[in-house]
Amino acid sequence: MNQVLEDVDALIALLDRWVERGWLRALDRALVVFLHREVPDAPAPLLLAVALASHQLGRGHVCLDLAATLEAPDLALSLPPEGDDLSDPPPLPSQALGGLTLDAWREALAHPTLVADGDSGAPGYTPLVSSATAPGHQHQGPRLYLRRYWQYEQDIRQQIAARLDDGSYSRNTANLATALDALFPATDTLDWQKAACALAARSPFAVITGGPGTGKTTTVVKLLALLQTLQLGREGGQALRIRLAAPTGKAAARLNESIAGQVSGLDLTSIAPLLERVASEDETRRNPTKTRSLQDVNEQFEEGSNAVSSSAVALLQKAIPTEVTTLHRLLGSRPDTRHFRHHAGNPLALDVLVIDEVSMVDIEMMAAVLTALPPRARLVLLGDKDQLASVEAGAVLGDLCQRAEGGHYTPETADWLEAVTGTPLPSKYLDASNGTHGHPLDQAIAMLRVSHRFDATSGIGQLAEAVNRPLDASHTTREKRRAVRKVFEHESGYADLAHLRLNDAEDPSLDRLVVEGNPAGFINHGQGRTDRSGEPIAPPIGYRHYLEVLAQHRPDQPSFGEAGSIERAPFDDWARAVLAAHGRFQLLCALRRGPWGIEGLNPRIGRALRRAGWLQASDPELEQGWFEGRPVLVTRNDYGLGLMNGDIGITLALPDARQPGRKLLRVAFPASDGSGQIKWVLPSRLQAVETVFAMTVHKSQGSEFIHTALLLPDAPNPILTRELIYTGITRARDWLTLVETGRGQLLDAVERRVMRVSGLGTI
C-alpha cells in the first residue's frame, strides 16, 4: 500500500500540497487535522475519505460515494480543467488511493468513535455517518457523510414519507371532480395541468415540475382555489392559511407578479357555487333525514342567486394569497446564525406552503423548511427539475423528480385520476403492478409537458427542447448534436433566435450586442413580431436602452420638501423606470474568471458603453468603483438592509438636498415585498455586491429577461453542462442571442450532465 494510506503525517503533508494548489479547501484539511488530534488512532484511509467528503460539499455533493471515487479518483478534487502547468505537481488522488480496495476502505471507515452506521440509525454523536442503502437511487453504493448532512437527508426523507403515508387526506372524489371540471376546460385526452392539480389535492406532499411556461403557476393558482373551495365549504370552515415562498428575492418578486396576474385573471364564477354545494353535502351526511339531493342544490344554483355567487367569488378571491416571501424571511432568519426562528419546536403558522423555483433550494434549507412545517400542513413544490441545482450542496428537486419523466403511476392512482379528471392516463405512464414499481413518491409528482409560452415556431423553445432531451437508446449523442445544430440551420430561421459567432476576444460585434442588442442578428431586425394574443413584441435591445431611460427620465428640477429633504416621488418613478428598462436585457455567461467570465466581461462592457457615450466612468471606476448607471447584483443576504442574494439595483445620482448642485450616488433597489416601492441605499453600505453587466447563469436562476444573450467560452470546461445551457436559454422570454467564440462549445456542453451525489432517492 502507498505511504499516504499508512502514515497520517504523510497524508497531511499531501493535503497541504493540495491546498496550496487550490485543489482542496483549507477547511477540508483543517477538519482532518482536528479529527487526527482528537482521535489519534483514526487510520489514514478514513481521514483521506473525510478530506474528500468535506471537499464534495463545496462542489454541491452531499456525501462521498466511495465506489465512484475509487473508479474515478481524480474527479474528487477541484483539479484545473486544462491540467496543472506548474512544475512539481503533487500526487493525484488516483495515486494517493492506489491499491485501496472498496472493502479495505469500508473496513477503515468502521471506526465507532468517528463513524456511525447510518443504516442502523446512526447511534451516538459521531462526526461522520456511513450509509450503504438508498432505496431506488442511482447512487446506491457506500457513502460517507458529515453527520449534519446525513441528518438533513434523514429529516427530508422522514417528513416527506410521513406525508405520503397520511391517509387522512383522501377527499370526497365527487366534489373534487366537480371542482376540477369547474376550473379546467373539458378535453378528450389527459390535461396534465388538471392531473397535477388533482394529484396535489390528493396528497399532503406534492411536486409539480415542468419547463418554462408549462403552467406551473397557472396550475397552483387553480389548486389553491380548489383547496379553499373544499375547505370554506365545510361547516365552520375557516380559510386555509396559505403561504407562498421562493428561495431568492428575485424569484419571489417574479412569482409575486405572475401569481397576482393569474389570480386576478382566474374565472372563479364556475367554482364559487361549489362552496355552497360542499356545505350542503356535508350537512346531508351529518343529517340524513334532512336530505337535499345534489340535484336540488344544482337547481338552486341554476336559478342563480347571483348575490350568493358573487360574494362567494369575492370570498374565494380573498382567500388566495398573492404575496410571495423568501424562504429565509418565512423561516425567520437571524443574523450570524444558521438557525431560524421557526423550527420543530416553534412551527410555522400555516396550513399550506407553496415553494416555487425549488431547483434552487439546497438540502440544508429544505430540511429547515420541512422540520418547521406543522405535521398536518401541506407542502407543494414547484420547479423545473432540469435546471441547474442549488449553488450549495444538494439537488433536492432533481433527486425527487428522477422518475418524473416516466410517470410511474400505480393502477390505483390511474383509476383515481380517471375518476376525478374524466380522462384516462396514457398507458406509458402507468406501472404495471401496484407497489412493486410505482413508489409512493411517484404518485405525488406531476410533470407538465406542454409549453404554453414557446410553440413550434419558437427557436427558444426548440433549442431548449433539443438541449434538454435525455439521451437514451433512441436518442444518441449524435442525434442530440444534430437536433441542436438543426435549430440553427432551420431553413427559414426562427424569429426569436440569433446566433453570434465571435472571431476572437476583441471582436467588436460583442460590444455592439451589449450596447444595441444585436437586432441585425434577428430576422427582419426583430420588427413586426406579435405574441399569441396579437400584442406587438418590441424588437430586441441592449443596455443602451436603460441608460437612455436613465438620461431621459431624470427629474429635471429637484423639488425640495419642507424639511429640506428631496421630494422622493419623482425620483422613485425614475428609478422604477430605469430598473424596468434594465430588466429587458441581460448578458449571461458561464464563468467568473478570464476574458469570457464576468471578471473580464464587466469592465469590457463598461468601456463599450462609455465609448458609445452612455457611461461616464474612468477605467479604475469601471474595474472596482461606483459610477452612475452601474448595475449591481447582491451576492449575500443582508437582513439589516432588507436585501436578498440575487437582488439587482442600479446606481443613480441624486441631488444633494443640503448642497444644491452637488450629486450623491445612491443605489436604487425594488422593494422585495412586491409593493413597487424603491429602496435607496448608500453604496458604502453594500458589503456584498458585484457589477452585473455580465451575470453568471448560476446567478440568473429564478430571473427572466425579455432579451437574453448567452455567451459560451472558447475552451472546454466542466462547468459547461446541459443543465447550465438549458437554464441560460430558458431565462429568455422573447429574444435569445447565443454567442459562441472560437470553435464553439455548445455541442460538447449539451452532452455533459451535472451529477450530484446524494442518498435522497425514491421515498
Ligand SMILES: Nc1ncnc2c1ncn2[C@@H]1O[C@H](COP(=O)(O)OP(=O)(O)OP(=O)(O)O)[C@@H](O)[C@H]1O
Ligand atoms: N392551459 C393553458 N392554456 C393556455 N395558456 C396557458 C395554459 N396554461 C398556462 N398558460 C399561459 O402560459 C403562460 C405561462 O404560464 P405559467 O406562468 O403558469 O407557467 P410557469 O410554468 O409557471 O412559467 P415559468 O416558466 O414562468 O415558471 C401564461 O401566460 C399562462 O397564462
